[in-house]
Every structure is written in C-alpha cells, then in structure tokens.
Amino acid sequence: MAVTAYAPASTGNVSLGFDILGLALAPIDGSLLGDRVSVVEETQAFSLENSGRFAHKLPEDPTQNIVYDCFLGFKAEMAELGIDVQPVKMKLEKNLPIGSGLGSSASSIVAALAALNGFYGNPLNSELLLRLMGKLEGQISGSIHYDNVAPCFLGGLQLMLESETQISLSLPTFDDWYWVICYSGASVSTAAAREILPAQYDKATTIEFGRQLAVFVDALHRGDRALAASMMKDVVAEPYRKSLLNNFDASRAYSLQQGALAFGISGSGPTVFAAVDNLNAANDIKSWLEQNYIQNENGFAHVCKVDTRGTQVLEDE
C-alpha cells in the first residue's frame, strides 16, 4: 500500500544555537508548510513525479533530486540488514522554497526517508533514520548539521547531543509564543552562506555563545520567558550573513518596536523570524514584513506555533 509522509518546515540555529538548535514550525491557520513525499509502488526503474508550488525550482533530472539519494541511502541501509530493495515510484509535493532558510532540503529528505521506511514496514529505527537524514543533509550543504532534520523529524525544539547513541534532545518550549516567519522570495544557498563564515572565532565570541546557550536552556527548563528571550542573539552567523539580506535591520527594528521578544535569521536565510507572545503583535509584524521584507511573488509570511508532532506518516487509502 502507498505511504505518504509530511515533514514540517524548520528554523535552524534559532539565533543562539548555530548548527545545534532547531525548531519545527506549523502555521496557526492550518496551511501546509512542509514537503510531502509518497512511495507509491515498486517498479522496474526508479521514478519521481514532482508537484507543488515550488516544484518548478527542482532539478529536472530525478537523479539530481535529493529524494533519489534518499532512496539509494535507504537501499544501502536495507542491504546491511540483508534486505534487497527494488526500484520504486515516488512522488514529491514541493511546498517549501529551495534556499529559503526553512529547511527545504531537510523537509524533502525527512519525508522521503520516513515514507520509504513506512512503505517497507519500519525496518529502520528512528535513531538510524536520523543519522541517515543528517548524512544526506550534509551532502547538500557541505557539512553534517542536524538542526533542520532533527526538529523536522521529531517535532518541537531540538538540541543536538550527537552522542554515539542519541543525536538529539527535546527541549521545553513556551506554548504562548508565536513565531512569525517571512520568506523574502530570494534564494540563498546554504553551502554558500556557510562558506562566508569565519573558520575560527575569537575567545570573547566563544564565551558569549556558550553563556547564551547554557542560560537559554536553563531558562526554558525554569519557564523564565524573559531570560530565555534575552539570550536569543546571534554572535556566530548573523554578523556575517545579514549583509546578504535586504531590509534586515529595519525589519528587526520594527519587530522589536512592536514587542517582539527576539528577531533573527531562520537557518541561513533569507527567511527571518520574530518570536512574539501576543497574537495581535504577531499579525501586525507579519503584515509589515509582507509589505517591507518580501521582494517578489515567491515570498510569503506566516504566524506559526511550534510543530510538536514532527513528521506524519500515513498509509494511503
């Protein structure tokens, strides 16, 4: 029976946890912000059919699509278990823009592997799947980072542990926070946005990074909203990446003036996010960003909450 998986958008870094903190997102109006991948049936030769708002931005050759690499990666893992996997017919509904900072490649990877695993009766456990997801994400961006694939797969706010037995830890979140996200419509390559970062950081930056992350995690556990929000400042990527983004400083200034608790770059951009604890302010910031941050017809904005469910796998009727 055909199996479909939905994998939500995610914000990597969340300003203060470069490569090790990520958040899954769900628009509060119920709209779909994530890719869907189906495994339809076994066939003679691998095939992939693309649809969705951003399908036209995908490589035309199906073997250049990361979904194909997921199939190969899954097949190799199954071979380790002594199981031979035949070519399959797959479908990708590409709802997330590529190079947007919303974990677009992660969403396709996670949905593809979750659907493949579901189709074959869940032979691979979650930990193994997550490692494979990270490996495939690393293939695209140049180095392995789990801050998109982990929240996309598991839901919620995830902190990377990356021990031999566990990749990710789930952190508590504040139910009353909204996450306004706005994608400008421009494309920023994650690999390129990683290359512009320094290879080394100075002592002061390193201490600041450690202080912020430690205090933030403690504040989350104690439910101290104000302290948690005050730690959300990016000392690692934003100083170098914000020059790639039009109108970033004005967008932050407006959001903070409207009462946003924090404002930053989602992943490697150009999407920006504002954390807000008031729905009226969240809607107001969303409208302003729509008017002032979006650059073309591909852009959009949503008021979101944390997606606590992560990837959803369904057997088709």
Ligand SMILES: Nc1ncnc2c1ncn2[C@@H]1O[C@H](COP(=O)(O)OP(=O)(O)O)[C@@H](O)[C@H]1O
């Ligand atoms: N299913 C897919 N979804 C997203 N990107 C894909 C997919 N298949 C192949 N790609 C390629 O992977 C790269 C993704 O770029 P990247 O900047 O990492 O995107 P994102 O930050 O949105 O994940 C692009 O070159 C894109 O053409």
Ligand SMILES: N[C@@H](CCOP(=O)(O)O)C(=O)O
């Ligand atoms: N930690 C990564 C996150 C990249 O996210 P994406 O959504 O832009 O792929 C980074 O900041 O490079």
